[in-house]
Amino acid sequence: MGAALWPAVSVAVSVTSRTADPSTCTSLARFEPSSSDLHISRSGWVCLNAASGCARGGLMTQGHRKSLIRVTVGLAIISALTLTPLLILKIAPSGTDWAKLSDVSQVYAAFLSAIAVLGVAAALAYQAQQTELARTEAGRTFHRELMMATLNDPTLMPCWAPHFTTLSTEEARRIIFVNLIVSEWFSQYRLRHLTDDALLTLFRTHFQGEVARSHWEISRGSRREMHEAQGDSQGLQFISVADKAFAQATAEGPATPPSAYFTDSR
Template identity: 35%
Template sequence: MASLDTSWPLLAEVGQTYDAAAALLTALALLGVVGSLIMQAREMHIARMEGHRANHMELLRMAIDDPVYQRAWATSLPEFTQDHIRQHLYINLVMSFWSINFDLGTIFDSELQYQASALFQGEAGRRYWEVARLIRQREARGRQRRFVQIVDDEYRKAIDAGPAAISADAPASTPASGTLVSPDRARLFGIALGAAALIAAGAVTEHLLHNRTSRLR
């Protein structure tokens, strides 16, 4: 009996140890479930953003391609020519593309600064931001505040640097074959290459998001 009496405290300590371990494992399992739910909610939010972006891009493409839809914007852009409206809609499309990828973390501050600086070398980019900046500043939330701040800083730098280097209107004459590429065309080519790189990054992001959402179904 004496040996049994001395074993009860030991058994009690062992039981308490197992209880503590079980509680720790339960807490870890709960944290894993919470983390999984947070990740799923984030992925669903990103998927909704991608769907919204796709619809927005399609609407803008329709307006860019069809003069009938372009005239629907004439009341909000009364001083714009048809070419200016198309430029405005195109830049809005590019800006929205930058915005969604900045939210997703596929565009960093330095890349956004470079692209915005190149955009504001032209009259069309400056004209767009003059119209859109107050709206975007008012509606910015979360990381979008940082996005708008970076773009606006690059716009102010461009304005302080002097007149736009690239005209929004078509040149009066086309240079003959074999002539050197003008600085304006070189800048436009650089912007086009940058936009192509961002589009490629967006395509990869969209593919990854599609795979993630497929796993959630």
């Protein structure tokens, strides 16, 4: 990770008012955290598009609802299969050929066994997926901590690759913070909580800011190289969508500089 400042790893945006300057980033919104936002202070400023946060919350709720539906349907199917033999015994007419019915029940038992094996396989696959998600989250957390340490102590910037040799310390800190925003969007895109169209909309607004454009000009090359080296088609698609939004935003006109964000800074 020390080889480049922009590794292809997603991080969650987590800042306090001490490290976030309201004049530095695009899509600035006041954020009132919930109990689950453990890394964001009550007085913190978070540079995140409000629509992104709302979409994220809605999709998470939708995901939970879908999981509940799947579990309910699964239990209903298992119950129906379990009760079927009892129903057969109840409704079977007198004179039933029980030997033939026994053969049928053996086939039925084999079918249930196959379903059980499939259930075990699905459970193992789900467990493996959860393990991978936990490992990815641990990597994001570690990377976020490194980035936040750099924001708090600019003397650590030379520990990263020399991307900022033409920038002031203040400009470099802004670029790093924008990288946290973009990495959060990549995390949501990776989890399929953002579609290509939604991501394009976010980036088009994002790239109206001068700092956002500077960050992308500096980082997109190394990001693309990283995704290509890993054979990460989803990461490359993320870059392509961002590049498309960047081209559209630059064609619409010049970027808004930090000094034009607020009336008291003009």
